Amino acid sequence: xxxxxxxxxxxxxxxxxxxxxxxxxxxxxxxxxxxxxxxxxxxxxxxxxxxxxxxxxxxxxxxxxxxxxxxxxxxxxxxxxxxxxxxxxxxxxxxxxxxxxxxxxxxxxxxxxxxxxxxxxxxxxxxxxxxxxxxxxxxxxxxxxxxxxxxxxxxxxxxxxxxxxxxxxxxxxxxxxxxxxxxxxxxxxxxxxxxxxxxxxxxxxxxxxxxxxxxxxxxxxxxxxxxxxxxxxxxxxxxxxxxxxxxxxxxxxxxxxxxxxxxxxxxxxxxxxxxxxxxxxxxxxxxxxxxxxxxxxxxxxxxxxxxxxxxxxxxxxxxxxxxxxxxxxx
Amino acid sequence: xxxxxxxxxxxxxxxxxxxxxxxxxxxxxxxxxxxxxxxxxxxxxxxxxxxxxxxxxxxxxxxxxxxxxxxxxxxxxxxxxxxxxxxxxxxxxxxxxxxxxxxxxxxxxxxxxxxxxxxxxxxxxxxxxxxxxxxxxxxxxxxxxxxxxxxxxxxxxxxxxxxxxxxxxxxxxxxxxxxxxxxxxxxxxxxxxxxxxxxxxxxxxxxxxxxxxxxxxxxxxxxxxxxxxxxxxxxxxxxxxxxxxxxxxxxxxxxxxxx
Ligand SMILES: Nc1ncnc2c1ncn2[C@@H]1O[C@H](COP(=O)(O)OP(=O)(O)OP(=O)(O)O)[C@@H](O)[C@H]1O
Ligand SMILES: [Mg+2]
Numbered sequence: 215x216x217x218x219x220x221x222x223x224x225x226x227x228x229x230x231x232x233x234x235x236x237x238x239x240x241x242x243x244x245x246x247x248x249x250x251x252x253x254x255x256x257x258x259x260x261x262x263x264x265x266x267x268x269x270x271x272x273x274x275x276x277x278x279x280x281x282x283x284x285x286x287x288x289x290x291x292x293x294x295x296x297x298x299x300x301x302x303x304x305x306x307x308x309x310x311x312x313x314x315x316x317x318x319x320x321x322x323x324x325x326x327x328x329x330x331x332x333x334x335x336x337x338x339x340x341x342x343x344x345x346x347x348x349x350x351x352x353x354x355x356x357x358x359x360x361x362x363x364x365x366x367x368x369x370x371x372x373x374x375x376x377x378x379x380x381x382x383x384x385x386x387x388x389x390x391x392x393x394x395x396x397x398x399x400x401x402x403x404x405x406x407x408x409x410x411x412x413x414x415x416x417x418x419x420x421x422x423x424x425x426x427x428x429x430x431x432x433x434x435x436x437x438x439x440x441x442x443x444x445x446x447x448x449x450x451x452x453x454x455x456x457x458x459x460x461x462x463x464x465x466x467x468x469x470x471x472x473x474x475x476x477x478x479x480x481x482x483x484x485x486x487x488x489x490x491x492x493x494x495x496x497x498x499x500x501x502x503x504x505x506x507x508x509x510x511x512x513x514x515x516x517x518x519x520x521x522x523x524x525x526x527x528x529x530x531x532x533x534x535x536x537x538x539x540x541x542x543x544x
Numbered sequence: 545x546x547x548x549x550x551x552x553x554x555x556x557x558x559x560x561x562x563x564x565x566x567x568x569x570x571x572x573x574x575x576x577x578x579x580x581x582x583x584x585x586x587x588x589x590x591x592x593x594x595x596x597x598x599x600x601x602x603x604x605x606x607x608x609x610x611x612x613x614x615x616x617x618x619x620x621x622x623x624x625x626x627x628x629x630x631x632x633x634x635x636x637x638x639x640x641x642x643x644x645x646x647x648x649x650x651x652x653x654x655x656x657x658x659x660x661x662x663x664x665x666x667x668x669x670x671x672x673x674x675x676x677x678x679x680x681x682x683x684x685x686x687x688x689x690x691x692x693x694x695x696x697x698x699x700x701x702x703x704x705x706x707x708x709x710x711x712x713x714x715x716x717x718x719x720x721x722x723x724x725x726x727x728x729x730x731x732x733x734x735x736x737x738x739x740x741x742x743x744x745x746x747x748x749x750x751x752x753x754x755x756x757x758x759x760x761x762x763x764x765x766x767x768x769x770x771x772x773x774x775x776x777x778x779x780x781x782x783x784x785x786x787x788x789x790x791x792x793x794x795x796x797x798x799x800x801x802x803x
Binding site for chain 2 (some may be wrong): 334422424429432433434435446
């Protein structure tokens with residue numbers, strides 16, 4: 215009602231002072247209908263999310279276990295589950311990490327440019343375009359990757375093989391179609407860039423004026439101000455944004471399935487025509503023809519992806535928490 | 545160290561709005577100058593123009609001359625970044641970097657100026673700055689704890705330590721005690737007295753007693769009316785300003801009869 219937080223309405227204060235009720239009874243603060251309704255709905259929403267998550271986990275586990283236990287001759291791929299899923303896990307992580315390595319620094323740079331460098335006339339439309347990019351469906355990125363990006367990268371891959379071939383990453387032989395894990399990662403990077411940029415920009419804009427001025431008054435250049443005041447303030451936000459991007463990169467299906475010419479190997483060679491596949495793309499490409507226990511194995515691989523995503527998020531939370539004292543929240 | 549400042553006929557604009565008009569004032573080296581005046585008369589604006597901090601605000605600009613030991617602060621080849629390294633600033637609200645430890649806070653400016661520093665050298669700067677800010681004894685056992693964990697008064701002294709760690713020529717303070725209790729205030733006033741031997745200090749304050757206690761020179765700013773630019777009404781020796789001001793408005797303000 216009409217009183218500021220932390221105080222009680224005069225009538226209630228009066229009741230508390232004059233009441234002769236037992237101490238326990240007195241300590242319960244009166245709740246208002248609005249509070250009760252809000253608490254009820256938010257609790258219900260939280261429980262719904264948990265229930266959905268639990269439902270998915272239960273389904274994946276129940277359907278996946280037969281696939282995990284299936285013997286090699288019962289499934290189409292003809293190997294044990296671990297042998298089957300390990301290269302996929304490798305490919306998934308490799309593609310996602312490569313994508314993030316490219317996307318995060320770029321996103322931070324673009325976000326900083328929009329929030330602190332660009333003149334206002336340019337910043338607003340630029341931010342708007344970035345937000346729009348986040349809404350482009352992944353098939354579109356897939357089409358772009360396969361019909362434009364992959365062929366365009368072929369000469370680069372050849373050059374890398376010729377000049378940097380001694381680095382295992384570029385050992386080659388360079389793919390003639392350009393449909394390599396590196397191409398897929400670049401497509402992924404482009405896909406996750408908008409969401410990371412958008413979140414970083416919002417956080418950068420919220421940097422307290424006080425701290426920016428503290429840095430500038432010490433004689434910081436704009437970039438030094440970013441390092442002193444903006445990045446430390448935005449640190450946990452940047453991590454969260456990256457995790458959101460990583461989640462999308464780990465689970466991205468269409469774009470990878472379209473772009474990548476996969477053969478299920480484990481290799482760090484990024485530019486050859488034999489590439490590891492990813493869990494999500496593999497499910498999309500093989501689910502339709504799969505039957506019997508092969509389906510269960512695919513579902514089990516989905517469970518593995520689910521666990522990886524969870525693990526990544528917990529790790530991120532742990533990183534954010536580690537320097538809580540210094541977060542500025544106190 | 546410690547340089548004099550000479551301001552002549554300075555106008556300060558926020559966009560089209562003329563906030564401060566025609567300020568001419570000499571500020572002696574190794575002295576404390578207090579700016580007093582009613583709210584909105586442009587004390588902060590003028591103070592910030594002395595280290596070009598007003599340029600941080602979109603559309604803010606000045607017209608006129610500010611000389612620091614004869615050198616034009618607004619010359620074309622003067623980089624505002626260098627100006628601010630020369631002229632330190634302490635703000636109204638304590639603003640230590642929350643993600644940095646106490647020691648890192650003190651060293652923040654130093655790290656910008658000189659890239660590499662030996663550990664011993666860094667430790668010396670931390671101790672020297674914290675000692676002159678009167679904070680050393682309170683924090684020497686927790687230099688690696690976050691600066692935001694200190695009390696408001698301690699945080700403000702940490703900000704002073706941070707500002708003097710780079711040994712600037714001039715120290716600008718915008719109501720440094722307005723958020724502090726009387727004890728922290730008196731610690732900071734003592735500190736200003738000590739710092740005066742090494743620095744030129746300019747302080748904005750709403751507290752007449754404080755101006756009388758800490759300053760050698762007092763400058764009184766006033767507004768002719770709402771929407772009018774602020775002006776420097778008079779300035780002079782603090783004891784003279786408080787005992788026998790020339791302008792009746794100054795006398796009225798000092799005696800608390802308006803503003
Ligand atoms: N960022 C800004 N943009 C536009 N106008 C501003 C800005 N900051 C201050 N002003 C205007 O400039 C004038 C002087 O303001 P300033 O903050 O310098 O006053 P002050 O004397 O420091 O007041 P106080 O004692 O309340 O701190 C006021 O009219 C104010 O509205
Ligand atoms: Mg002010």
